[in-house]
Amino acid sequence: MIVPQPYPSPTSGATLLDRRLVFVTGKGGTGKSTMTAALGDLAASLGKRTLLVEVDARGNLTDFFEHDRVGYVPEEIRPNLYCMTMNTEDSLEEYLTIFLKMGRVSRLSILSRIFDFIANAAPGVKEILTIGKIAYEATLMQGGSPKWDLIIIDAAPTGRIVGQLDAPAAINELFEVGMVREQTDWMREILADPRITALAIVATPEEMPVTESIELYQTTRTLDVSLQAVFVNRVLPELFTTTEEETFENMRQPEPARLIQDSVQGEIDPVFEAARLAVKLRRSRVEHIRRLRTEIPVPTIFVPYLFVRDHGQRSTRLVAQAIREEMGL
Numbered sequence: 001m002i003v004p005q006p007y008p009s010p011t012s013g014a015t016l017l018d019r020r021l022v023f024v025t026g027k028g029g030t031g032k033s034t035m036t037a038a039l040g041d042l043a044a045s046l047g048k049r050t051l052l053v054e055v056d057a058r059g060n061l062t063d064f065f066e067h068d069r070v071g072y073v074p075e076e077i078r079p080n081l082y083c084m085t086m087n088t089e090d091s092l093e094e095y096l097t098i099f100l101k102m103g104r105v106s107r108l109s110i111l112s113r114i115f116d117f118i119a120n121a122a123p124g125v126k127e128i129l130t131i132g133k134i135a136y137e138a139t140l141m142q143g144g145s146p147k148w149d150l151i152i153i154d155a156a157p158t159g160r161i162v163g164q165l166d167a168p169a170a171i172n173e174l175f176e177v178g179m180v181r182e183q184t185d186w187m188r189e190i191l192a193d194p195r196i197t198a199l200a201i202v203a204t205p206e207e208m209p210v211t212e213s214i215e216l217y218q219t220t221r222t223l224d225v226s227l228q229a230v231f232v233n234r235v236l237p238e239l240f241t242t243t244e245e246e247t248f249e250n251m252r253q254p255e256p257a258r259l260i261q262d263s264v265q266g267e268i269d270p271v272f273e274a275a276r277l278a279v280k281l282r283r284s285r286v287e288h289i290r291r292l293r294t295e296i297p298v299p300t301i302f303v304p305y306l307f308v309r310d311h312g313q314r315s316t317r318l319v320a321q322a323i324r325e326e327m328g329l
């Protein structure tokens with residue numbers, strides 16, 4: 001007899017790949033970069049021209065493809081898959097060139113004089129330069145069609161994602177008219193369209209990541225961007241059915257335990273303890289997953305715990321395959 005499926009049956013979440021912009025957030029260490037990389041791998045293999053954006057200059061997104069670091073200019077790291085690292089100074093320079101049509105000399109002198117001051121003193125400036133660049137990439141055209149089918153952003157962690165996504169709205173409020181107002185209006189339109197932009201959270205089935213995800217979901221209801229998927233990462237496999245669990249417990253009874261002990265001539269208690277632990281660990285996760293799914297009414301995508309030694313392109317591909325199956329693609 002197989003026990004009733006204790007995890008609720010998965011819902012697809014496949015529409016995530018139909019968006020133009022997908023921001024991936026999550027508590028640090030839950031697998032934000034892993035999921036960004038795997039989604040990119042999946043989208044590219046489905047024929048989508050995909051750009052991955054590493055927002056954190058010290059991030060390790062390219063490691064998931066065993067590729068060298070990349071700079072501000074998108075670099076093709078796999079067929080159909082490009083990657084860039086955000087740099088707000090480059091973003092400002094690009095902005096001044098494109099929108100203010102400034103020459104290089106004035107641009108650089110302005111930059112060197114004001115960049116550090118503005119970016120570090122005024123709240124939201126770094127964020128707006130990040131979002132501005134991403135929104136700009138989302139609107140680029142190439143040969144009559146959008147340059148990118150999909151842009152996936154390894155965005156700020158849960159603690160800082162609101163400041164990042166809310167920057168256009170916050171700055172917008174400061175200006176009633178003028179260019180800044182127009183620019184931020186335009187960014188907000190992109191972010192607020194759920195057919196274009198989605199936010200996805202990565203959580204592990206543990207207390208803190210789940211609590212942070214629920215809190216973030218509640219906050220996102222006041223933001224332009226809509227939360228459209230939750231990745232539950234590092235889900236433990238179900239190793240035993242309840243019948244097998246019973247068998248293990250029966251084997252622990254004094255008589256069978258003695259027989260086994262005699263025949264294998266080794267310490268068998270730790271083995272039984274390990275079996276018990278595996279069951280207990282998984283049970284405790286079920287409750288966290290239940291809470292997540294009750295409190296956040298968006299599709300949940302389960303990604304199994306990978307028991308692998310190295311986390312390079314092979315494990316990225318495994319995660320991509322797991323997502324693909326979950327999405328029913």
Ligand SMILES: Nc1ncnc2c1ncn2[C@@H]1O[C@H](COP(=O)(O)OP(=O)(O)O)[C@@H](O)[C@H]1O
Pocket residue numbers: 026027028029030031032033034035233234235303304305306307308311
């Ligand atoms: N499903 C998984 N199974 C096993 N290890 C995982 C899984 N997802 C992520 N990891 C590992 O957990 C660590 C943190 O993942 P990472 O994506 O870097 O997190 P974040 O970007 O959220 O800080 C990495 O070593 C990664 O390889």
Ligand SMILES: [Mg+2]
Pocket residue numbers: 032033034059060
């Ligand atoms: Mg990361």
